[in-house]
Amino acid sequence: MQSQCPFCSVQCKMEIEQSMQPEDPYKRPRYTVNGLPNAASEGRLCVKGMHAYQHALSSERLAYPMARRNGVLERISWEEAHELITAQIRSSQENYGLDSVGLYGGGSLTNESAYLLGKFTRVALRSRYIDYNGRFCMSAAASAGNKAFGIDRGLTNSLADIEAAGCIMLAGTNIAECQPTLMPYFTRAKENGAYIIAIDPRQTGTTEFADLHLKVKPGMDAALANAMLRVIFDEGLTDPSFIADRTNGIEELKAHVAAIDLEETAELCGVPLADIRKAASAFGRASAAMVFTARGVEQQTDGYMAVRNFINLALVTGNAGKPGAGYGAVTGQGNGQGGREHGQKADQLPGYRSIEDPDHRAYIAGIWGVEPESLPGKGVSAYEMMEKVHEGEIRTLLVMGSNPIVSNPNADFVEEGLKKLDYLVVADMFLSETARLADLVLPVTSYLENEGTLTNLEGRVLLREASRAPHGEARHDWRILSDLAEQLGSGSKFSYASVEDIFEELRIASRGGVADYYGITYERLRREEGIYWPCPSTDHPGAARLFEERFAHPDGRAVLLPVPNHLPPEQTDSSYPLYLTTGRTMTHYLTGVQTRRSAGLAARDIESYAELHPKTARRLGLQAGELLRLASRRGEIVVRCRITASIREDTVFVPMHWGDSQCVNKLTNPALDPTCRMPGFKVCAVHVEPLLKVRQA
Structure with a gap:
């Protein structure tokens, strides 16, 4: 079987034998997994990819629809499932309005499913309430790229450009553990003389690989970038001709940077001034430099502005549109890039069009065969949908490819809201924490069974072929939506015979948009392996490197923006004296619904944990391996204590891959970035104490 890893944004190709x-007396099959040569991962696989088949073949897979009766989920037929959903949607919309039904999607779904989720919500439901868990992944970087460059496409260069860089800044990204198959690109860059800077509150595999580790205080990334900008301007390391010819806003940025006090800012971000000078000098003096951001920078209440400041660093030094130079947002989810391009976000239509632009609405309405005025307006972000649930504005919710009870901040609040719903439908492969609350559960196909395209972190569209028949009665996401549309009277708008039919419509819907896929076809993808967007015609090779001559704004210029230093909205005090930050581990993915069902992965990390500095642990009376209680102003969890000098003394780290009593998002702050509506996952104030002490008290 040939397939493509369902996990991170590299989208490695594989063969499963x-x-x-x-x-063996039980006649159990043995599986061997090997990477297949391809332009992104070059044939490599990480531990998650090697074991991904285990969850697809798991005995825990959902095999048939189930409805809740007398408090218990019982097996029903697909016909009954359709009747139940249809009746509930009609009842809810008749009694409470069209917007009483919402749809919550996921960033690991194929482009075709993401496209259909948006179309289904706006055409079959005519509701404005749709968003997806990718809001928590890429919204800060996406909005920053759109505003600064006029386009958001993850990496502005191809992966192959990395080894041509003279300096690489990795800000809030732990590539060595989260995208390990990319590390050889950085290794080759280092062998070619590149200076690597890593920015992270923790010591990780990535910081150990780097030449310089800036151990920033959680939430202070924008301030750190400001300090580096001040050094770059003071030392004359800008590129005046590039700035004059290709950017707007330099005078405002100069005035802002001139007012920065370096010593105060260094103290604010918790990084020695000498290290800030060293990093800024290395970046500014390099003949070509790249800066990458990920969730450590982006999952903040100033995530949009923080990313803009790292983009400022690239622009004032002339690092755009040439080999080894540029900005890259390291996408987390498997289709985090494609998932936000074709209408799954609250404010978007296919091709990265705006739902509020009359011309965009008219074009998409023409493709869909509806009147422009029938399309609903902009909805709200993912977490704000949970608030709408609490308020009773959303009464029925369909969740597809996501586990919001674990992935949202302030998770106890989210769980309370979902329990208030009149009706909750969850489509998933497993009985996730969210599915356990559902009134109706629908089984969906796995990555081995579901054909479709996905777009990796560099904007390369890849085709994942199906290599296995669906498990039990499981159905493809797109088929479930098409069948529901038929039941709701919109079947003529969803009459697809195959997933390729959906892609053909997506091509046309994206044509002329920012994310233009028109020139990409399944036939080309099979022949060429992968194609970068934008690709406006079938004879276009796809744009591997952006901005070689102009940026995507109408005037062809990028936009510089002054970024003020920003303190996180929640500070420590005597009751909550430590900062909590969250992140990933190498062996698990997102909320762990899939990886915790892979024996080879679950055995490596069987439970969650909290990392504390030895001095912090000693002060709190904690021993390595004991259970501790971790509490914020919103909730509490119980996890195992790990003691390591790799973390700041004022910071606690907990991974995000577990639910229930280990769900770290019971603690996180739901405060949102005012621009992109990203929650502040990466910093909140917490209290830590031994669980034994709590029980004795």
């Missing part, structure tokens, strides 16, 4: 073991 099944063989029988004659000596």
